[in-house]
Amino acid sequence: MKKGTAAIFNADKQSFEFSSFPKPQPRGQELLVRNSYVTLCSSDLKTYSGERKEANPTILGHEACGHLEALGPDAAVVDEKGQPLHIGDRLTWAVFASPKEDPQSQAGRPQKAEGLFKYGHEKHTSDCSWHGGLADYTLLRPNSIIIKVKDSMPIPVLAMANCAVATMAGAIRLAGPMNGMSVLIAGAGTLGLVGCAMSKVAGASKIVVVEPVEHRRAKASAFGATHTYTTESVAGSFDIVLETSGIPASMERTLELLSIGGRAIWVGAVFPQRKVEIGAEQLIRGLHTIKGLHNYNRLDFIRAVDFLENYHSRFPFNLIVEKEFPLSEAKEAFKYAIIEKPLRVGIFL
Ligand SMILES: [Zn+2]
Structure with missing residues (x-):
């Protein structure tokens, strides 16, 4: 019987065990994907280092893509x-699979539905496996949001669709x-x-980036920023803040x-930290709105994939993955990502 390998991450030992299992057979509404590529998202790195x-x-590995097997x-x-x-189609899938009848799903917040299944975040057991990107296969569960993508899209770019790109698509929706x-x-x-790229396409006249x-x-600048500043030097007045x-x-x-009347969308603070001080008077007199976003909804994901299909060659998405490793070097990949802090490390399968 054909087998597949999975890199099982043990947080207690901060190690990967490469285990071979029989190739899974999709049952019922399941789909089997042959994983092609995974990009390591900062939440993967925080889980690896014990911060999450x-x-x-x-x-691990939820920024993943593959081919329908x-x-x-x-x-x-x-x-x-x-x-x-x-069979053979190139696929991306949302990080969550949520019961459609759940009230949160019905309200357009499937990422907060009770009983959701989250790829790259579930416990590996003998009964429940093949749910993360760092493995030869992913078994896509019922209620997964699956999108077929044109072969012209570079695989390392497609891998980022279902976390970073979809989250920003949600932030842009909230920004209005x-x-x-x-x-x-x-x-x-x-x-x-x-x-930057999405703001440019959405017609923003001024895109200022603060980055140390x-x-x-x-x-x-290559992704569309009109001005860039270090943290201390930025000044001015802005209609929209995207805090990443x-x-x-x-x-x-x-x-x-x-x-x-400005709107601030916060998407970056997804780890434990101190409380933020907000000037209530300034917020009231300035007619400000602050919105938080964790993950994204179905429409955000569709828009993210559409955005990449339309604009992946207009902006230098190929510069985001700065180093690649094979699956067998997963540990080296995580260490490199944590120490060198590239935008993304890619793992190919
Ligand atoms: Zn992520």
């Missing part, structure tokens, strides 16, 4: 956009109309760079730069 606690042991007997034969599915507006983006990591690292500021750094001082500082 996830189910243990697990199969097999369909369960009751699986849908079309993707989320109604495109017919065929951008045409002719001034946008301040805090942080030029992958989220910030995608934010020089080579990231240079990349921000997650640093409390950055959230406080950028709130002070909101214009009358």
Whole structure:
């Protein structure tokens, strides 16, 4: 019987065990994907280093993509956009699979539904496996949001669709109309760079990026930023703030730069940290709005994939993955990502 390998991550030992199992067979509505590529997201790195606690042991890697290998007997034969599915199609899938009847799903917040299944975050057991990207296969569960993507999209770019790009698509939705507006983006990591590109396409007239690292500021310019500053030097007044750094001082500082009626969208602070001080009077008199976003919804994901299909060659998305490793060197990949802090490390399968 054909087998597949999975890198089982044990948080207690901070180690990967490469285990071979029989190739899974999709049952019912499941789909089997042959994983092609995974990019390591900062939440993977925080789980690896122990800053985040996830189910243990697990199969990490949720920014993943692959090719359709097999369909369960009751699986849908079309993707989320109604495109017919065929064996060998290139696929991306949302990080969560949520019960559709859950009140949160019904309210457009499937990422907060009770009983959701989250790829790259579940406990690996003998009954429940093949749910992370750092393995030869992913078994896509019922209620997964699956999109077929054209073969012209570079695989390392596609891998980022279902976390960084979809999250920023959600942030742009919450920010509202951008045409002719001034946008301040805090942080030029992958989220910030995608934010530059999406703000540009949405018609923002001024896109200012605050980022302490020089080579990231240079990349921000290539992704559409009109001005870049170090943290201390930024000044001005902005209609929209997209906060991707997650640093409390950055959230406080950028709130002070909101214009009358300004909207701040916070997506970066997804790890434990100190509380943020907000001037209530300034918020009230300035008619400001602050919105938080964790993950994204179905429409955000569809828009993210559409955005990449339309614009992946207009912006230098190929510069985001700075180093690649094979699956067998997963440990080296994580260490490199944590020490060298590239925008993304890629793992190919
Ligand atoms: Zn992620």
